[in-house]
Amino acid sequence: MLGLTSGKIRDIPWVSLTLFCLTYGIFGWIAGSLFDDWQTWILAHQKWFLWDINEAIALRMSQWFGAGLVFILMVILTAPLRIVQILFGSWLRSDTRAFMSVFGWAFTAVLIICWFHHFAKLFVLVSAGMLCHLDLQLCGCRAWQVFIILTILGLGSYLLGVQSFNL
Template identity: 30%
Template sequence: MTWLLKFPLLSVIIVLVTYGVFGWYVGESIATWSHSLGEQTRTWGWAVEDQAVFLGLHILAAMVIVLITSSLAAPVALMTIVFGSGFKSDNRAIIAVLFWSFAVVVILRWINYFVRFLILFSAAILGKLALQNRGMPQWQVLSILGVICLGGFIVGLLSFDYYGHILE
């Protein structure tokens, strides 16, 4: 029972609500996305059902959540891969500048999606820091965080499926 007193409840609630709102947003907009993607695949001559696209988009959103939580496992290694050793030679420096220029343009073009990703990432970082501050091991922090994030996402999806049609 003493572990319950050490558990960072406020941070976990913020993470749960953030991912729940993301689940609601995905549930709200996925019907439009799956229909338009289904229409587009039919114009290309592919026989893809709207339900398959619907399921694929849900799986893609869950994979984004898993990617966010797993990227918190080794942030120093991730930062080294993303930013490291790009300026050791002139050719690498030019390629790095071109790549980051392109990345900034893409981020600015789709700023509304990037902001949602940053909010999800920030909430996951908040949860990780709060759980690590309590002295939990890394594997336990990531396991708890993964369950909380996926659970909040699923609760948001299910709540939209149940309440979304009532609110319309």
């Protein structure tokens, strides 16, 4: 898949990949410690769902929530710049939209300040992913290869962290 030779293996950014795996493994550990709380919340709010939820389903939903978050982060980190330009490029062309953007970002800043302890965890996950993304691109990997590598390592490290919490 990657066409790795012994020279290219030495060029792989092992330090940033190790930091990435440790970061997502620790996130899995933290998420594993919160599964009981998430499961209780899901069972308390099961009227929001269209089907009956028992404890086993609520546990699986809470486990898949963390894995889904990791996958969404990998998609965001490896999204090409062109998609970002398409989504936000024409948004700021009118004064009303620019005002709405400033208002939205101000609200986001207030949420970040109020829930900084949660934002800091997300920021560490994104930073580790960005570091690996840049290092893998400098290593010569294409965008789809970076996505596959980061997704496999991110989900694997997350699941390893969850399993190590459950031991």
